[in-house]
Amino acid sequence: MTTTVAISGLTKTFTGVRALRGINLEIRAGEVLALLGENGAGKSTMLKILSGDYAPDDGTIALNGEHVVLRSSIDARRRGIRVIAQEPEIVHDVTVAENIFIGNLPRRARAFSAGRVRANTRDALAEYGFSDTLDAAALGGTLSPAQRQLVEIMRGLVDRPEVIAFDEPTSSLTENEVEALFRLIRRLRDDGVAVVYVSHRMHEIFRIADRVAVLRDGELAGVRELAETDEAELVRLMVGRDLGSLFQRTRVVDGAEVLRVEGLENDDVHDVNLTVRAGEVVALAGLIGAGRSELARTIIGDLPHREGSVSVDGVRVTLGSPADAIRAGIGLAPEERKAxxxxxxxxxxxxxxxxxxxxxxxxxxxxxxxxxxxxxxxxxxxxxxxxxxxxxxxxxxxxxxxxxxxxxxxxxRPKVLILDEPTRGVDVGAKAEIYAVIDELASSGTAVLVISSELPEVIGLADRILVMQGGRIVGEVDHADATEEAILALALPKSEPIVSA
Amino acid sequence: MTASKETRVSATTQPPALRAPESPPRPKSPARSLFARIGVQNLSLVIALILLIAVIGWQDPNFFRYQNLLSIGTSITVFGILAIVQTLVILLGALDISVGSVAGLTSVVSAMVFTSTASSWMGIGAALAAGLACGLVNGLIIVYGRVNAVIATLATLAAFKGLAQILSGGRSQGYTGNDPVFTALGRGTFLGIPVLIYLFVFIAVAAALVLKYTDIGRNIYAIGGNPTAARLSGINLNRYIVGVYVLVGTVAGLAGVLLTARTGSGQPVSGSEGLELESITAAALGGAALTGGKGTITGTVLAVILLGVLSNGLTVLGVNPFWQNVAKGALLVIAVVIQQRRSGQRAVGLPA
Known part of the structure; x- marks a missing residue:
């Protein structure tokens, strides 16, 4: 098998934190290489170096045997390396066709030809079997998360790259859509493309990958042929210790009910009822777009509500502004810490x-x-x-x-603290410390509501897990019975798949 | 190869600030703590000011005469107090382009009310109230009309100027030159220093203290730095925005009174036109970021003095006044380019 990309000694440091240290890795043509690792392990940094967004501090990248310096994402693309973003940027007011060919619109002289770009898009969609899923003339703003993801994938494919990297592409896809994506990936592999597949979902890796590279705290913890490894070994490589030790549970949930949400209703949240007791950690699980962050913002009065009520210690809270909620004893640490x-x-x-x-x-x-x-x-x-x-x-x-x-x-010290993705993009060490703080907060009687997209975190942290889908709470799983499969089964929509075979 | 790699690293990672935490704790020598208090930003203004004074003084020692220094002081007061409150608006992440028109309108109001009531205090009170009302209008349009602050105050810049012209019929109004209160404000001195300078110092110190020591100041920085974070931390954004615009309006009202006092009559346009841009220039030169959340009163005061010295110095040296405007513009561009270089921004698209 030919090596398309050879990475050696790759190192990248941010503010004294080593994001990557001395990585040596081969990406081969006609092979799916899975990149596995926890958040903060260095997967994104690795992809950003491949896409030309970051310059490595040290180390080299060779493409087909030739040493290259990727100066920008445009440079990387020109050399045939394409990274598919996890959360694609979609221009809302233009068509799918223009979104796909953005930056590279076909034109005659300087005159842009809407007809030609649409025709090119239809050809490309037909070629990869997505004609039924994506309408070339649909506006970007009308697309579902899965369709947006597909637009981003098509952007990459129309360049016919030699190397294509997918960054957690399934986080907003249903099972059927995942299957269609996997068919596409297998086809690319069979055409001789070198595929990098980043995920922390173990079962997906076993379905799609040929080889697995595991990153831990910025170092390459190991590379395994998929046929020669098993899940237990990969988890050990990924976490470097028993997963259970990340979480501590010193609290005993026996407090009185503190937060009560009844019949909360607005555009994003539908008839939500929930309670959290003093000393309890309740997790909100669900897919991206399930309405969890919107629910949190509605509870603190940052989004308007049509119906329903929120009370703290049995006293009804005015849902007017975050300031009102804070006075009543509810705080929210939002999803995007920088923004x-x-x-x-x-x-x-x-x-x-x-x-x-x-x-x-x-x-x-x-x-x-x-x-x-x-x-x-x-x-x-x-x-x-x-x-x-x-x-x-x-x-x-x-x-x-x-x-x-x-x-x-x-x-x-609010009575109720809502934490939206409290460990996103945080290294394992800091994660454990944050988990300890959450446990400590609950032990001292705070009612904690945690939103998390990481299932191990949800299971390890929470006393009870509420699963959301389409703005509704669709199920509740107790800590004792929680498995990733049980939560996923509740979280995935059962409606008509939008990606058909 | 090495060189290109290094430039890329610096372009993508904002190095100067990022390296800070690794440096060992600073020893606290008096010189260093003085530097720290002035700040790097302000230090460059101080150096520019010293150089400018040195050059002007060398060319014409008359520059240092007491009378000349006082005239610089009185000439910067009106735009200086506006620059200080403009800094507050900019810290919030907004702008007030209407201050010049408000000053013109209130100048007319102060003179007309004085003429009809024969009471200088009534005239001053009416001007301040009119300024307050103008600020309230700005704030309400921005917050409840959801109009971008620049557009809103651009609109009221025109509207308030029109009001001033309607009220005055486009002519200067009244005569306050014989009134003791107005003359004291415009030309009076206390301990040999003009009253105008006391006013400027008072407003600057008050604003600096509020920003540094009160929760109001902290919240203003928070709102400009990250409005979402401020809101989620329980800060009432609307109250602060309307409050700051009301304050700016009221201070613009004071500026209007001072214009009347200095010229002896209410001026609808002359003397006040262009104050909005001068005040924004001073705030930006002083290091206030138009994106909000960054800037200091010290910086603005230094910039006000720098601009005052520049225009006085060029006049003393007999430079064509048209060139003075070019000099001011060049100074502003150079200062901002230096600031942006320091913050390590990538040269891509519109600057933040």
Missing amino acids: QALLLQRSVRDNMSLAILDRISRVRVVRRREERRIVAALIDRMRVRTPDMETEVRTLSGGNQQKVVLGRWLAR
């Missing part, structure tokens, strides 16, 4: 004290000594790795930034 939670250009201190300024101010003057004392204690307790509390938050690593976000709410 929604952090003041990146301000200090760790400013960020951690943001939600308690009203408490530590006298006649509007912030008591700075009190502030410093509280922040110092939190930095210590959460093991935030920062030179000092005046350091700008943007210079910290993802895990430490996330701890700052959590610290803001630890300072406030």
